[in-house]
Amino acid sequence: MTRGRIGARALRDQLGDWRGDAPAYESLSDRVRLLLLDGRISSGIRLPAERELAEALGLSRTTVAAAYRSLREAGFASSLQGSGTTTQLPHSRPGAPAVGGTLIGFTHASLPATKLLSTVLDDELLDDYRGHFDTIGYDGVGQPGLRQAIADWYGRRGVPTDPEQIVVTTGSQNAIALAAKALVSRGDRVWAESPSYPNAYDALRDAGARLITTPVTVEDGWDMAALEAAFQRSAPTAAYVIPDFQNPTGRSMSVRDRERFLEAAAGAGTVVIADEVTSEMDIDRHAVLPSLGALADAHGAEVVLIGSASKQIWGGLRIGWLRATPQLARRIAAERGSTDLAVPVFEQLVVERLLPRSAEIVEERREQLRAGREAARAAIAELLPDWAFPARLEGGLAAWVNLGAPVSSQLALAAHARGLLVAAGPRFGVDGAFERNLRIPIAADPEDLRRGLEVIAELWPAVNRFARPDFESYAGTVA
Ligand SMILES: Cc1ncc(COP(=O)(O)O)c(C=O)c1O
Structure with a gap:
């Protein structure tokens, strides 16, 4: 079912800086897949015509056609004769072996129930x-x-x-x-x-x-x-x-x-x-x-x-x-x-x-969030020294971490394939910005935080490689 369409320019804005080490068609299809997985584009949306997207992105039509084919093969798009290519989410998400047997979700910043909840469930x-x-x-x-x-x-x-x-x-x-x-x-x-x-x-x-x-x-x-x-x-x-x-x-x-x-x-x-x-x-x-x-x-x-x-x-x-x-x-x-x-x-x-x-509950939450914040801060300092954890984080449910490189979407995709669900930085902006950021939920269980960040640390060297194309170091010298 088609529930609307996304124009070539709107998709280009959502894609942000999508190019990586892989061939262009593969990087493009990967990025569209991520946009779908974290809700930045919906399922059931008609993608731009190949020619229009090729023009907007400065690519050949063959490259866009190959990207769309790859999306279809992975179950993230379908096409009917004469009605273009439409996004969809596959029935079972492919290839996500879980971290230690369970999926870890870093996409929600929320705590489990307060201890007091069960005390009011009485006659x-x-x-x-x-x-x-x-x-x-x-x-x-x-x-x-x-x-x-x-x-x-x-x-x-x-x-x-x-x-x-x-x-x-x-x-x-x-x-x-x-x-x-x-x-x-x-x-x-x-x-x-x-x-x-x-x-x-x-x-x-x-x-x-x-x-x-x-x-x-x-x-x-x-x-x-x-x-x-x-x-x-x-x-x-x-x-x-x-x-x-x-x-x-x-x-x-x-x-x-x-x-x-x-x-x-x-x-x-x-x-x-x-x-x-x-x-x-x-x-x-x-x-x-x-x-x-x-x-x-x-x-x-x-x-x-x-x-x-x-x-x-x-x-x-x-x-x-x-x-x-x-x-x-x-x-x-x-x-x-x-x-x-x-x-x-x-x-x-x-x-x-x-x-x-609520005063009692807030005290309980304070200790949980403090434990999450310290676990995340310590794991990042030890395992991901390139990252900047906020110097000042006095509360809230998440840390807005700076990765030091514009690879948040790339990292989210790689993590997803390992069973760790994270929301890439651009999910929190309106126009594909924030590729340098990742939201880490300090509300998560400290052990899950540690395990999740260990997975990310394993992926990081490969993901970070994408970030070192020369244009980054030349960026400052371009007039
Ligand atoms: C800032 C903010 N507002 C609103 C919500 C929605 O929460 P709920 O619908 O569970 O009250 C959330 C949930 O994460 C939130 O972080």
């Missing part, structure tokens, strides 16, 4: 659940008890909240998608950080957004001058930001930058979608920074806060939420008719019981 919870059986069970904004617990949780974080302002969602991913649908119309400009959480980019694009981005880096945080200029120039309809332990850089916005950000948004009439899903993942920042929700009124900005039980309590509950003005909350909730209608009752009752204990 009292079941009685409460049974008490809901004489209702229809659908509640488009969430269970009253959980909305109150979330409002109280905001209150403790310095953001006084009425339960009317809360909409409970199916994970915060659903909250981002609903907010995007309510706020963004097709063709609207929406600002986001680069790099950022890729599923948010996707949700914004699905709502019709044209993304404009400005940088955030491990070293310097947000480029506020570029951000202010972009807001002034483009007056984006909405802005998606992760102010604390930003995914993937781990950076937190200073108080002054938060104020400048809100001033820029207010000045441009931009509604801020502030993703606070990682905001409690503090290892040793030792500073309580105000939520954008606490500062919004003073700066005349409208802010939708996004939150989740996934990182604190457990992702398997699929409970998230958003906080907005009562009016906007109702408007956003009205969007869910075409998606999920409501959220399961049982999981809401679980979260209602655990949110009041």
Whole structure:
């Protein structure tokens, strides 16, 4: 089934710097395969005609034809007479012997359930659940008890909240998608950080957004001058930001930058979608920074806060939420008719019981993340000395590592063949950038981190070879 097409120029941008040591057709087909595996292009998309792609990439048509043939042979594309070549994912992914017998996934930055979860699964919870059986069970904004617990949780974080302002969602991913649908119309400009959480980019694009981005880096945080200029120039309809332990850089916005950000948004009439899903993942920042929700009124900005039980309590509950003005909350909730209608009752009752204990849970998470951070830092220093682990990483769920060479996609492909699933750096950007970066989840189990990084270290010399074509050393001398 064809679900759309990708043009030759769009594919060229996604491909980035795709050439390697192998013959051009093979490197090209490898890169398209990676784009598919990590979701940068979808399955069911029609690829550009051979001639068009050949022209866009400065290749012969025979080379592109050979690349498409190789994709078909590997099960990553199919073609029907007269309808071009369409991407697909093979039914069983080929050639992935697992690391020590199991697949290791570095693609998700998330922790297993808190120890406290099993303590609330008691008779009292079941009685409460049974008490809901004489209702229809659908509640488009969430269970009253959980909305109150979330409002109280905001209150403790310095953001006084009425339960009317809360909409409970199916994970915060659903909250981002609903907010995007309510706020963004097709063709609207929406600002986001680069790099950022890729599923948010996707949700914004699905709502019709044209993304404009400005940088955030491990070293310097947000480029506020570029951000202010972009807001002034483009007056984006909405802005998606992760102010604390930003995914993937781990950076937190200073108080002054938060104020400048809100001033820029207010000045441009931009509604801020502030993703606070990682905001409690503090290892040793030792500073309580105000939520954008606490500062919004003073700066005349409208802010939708996004939150989740996934990182604190457990992702398997699929409970998230958003906080907005009562009016906007109702408007956003009205969007869910075409998606999920409501959220399961049982999981809401679980979260209602655990949110009041979030301080205890945060302590547990702090120690897990500290252990992951130190395991990753030590393994990289020992096994991958070419890489730069962030000098400052005070929290969050991942480390945005600099590989020192533009080979992230190449490395992801090689790792995949060994049963280690990693998301290549460009997955976190909008235009094929970040080939020099890899996101390592410090939320992973320390032993898995070590084993995964050992696999990468074995692959590294061969992968890194691709990075040493002479153009890199000449790059500085080209006028
Ligand atoms: C920054 C950020 N926002 C949102 C989410 C979505 O999480 P969930 O839908 O489980 O709440 C994630 C998950 O990794 C995330 O890292």
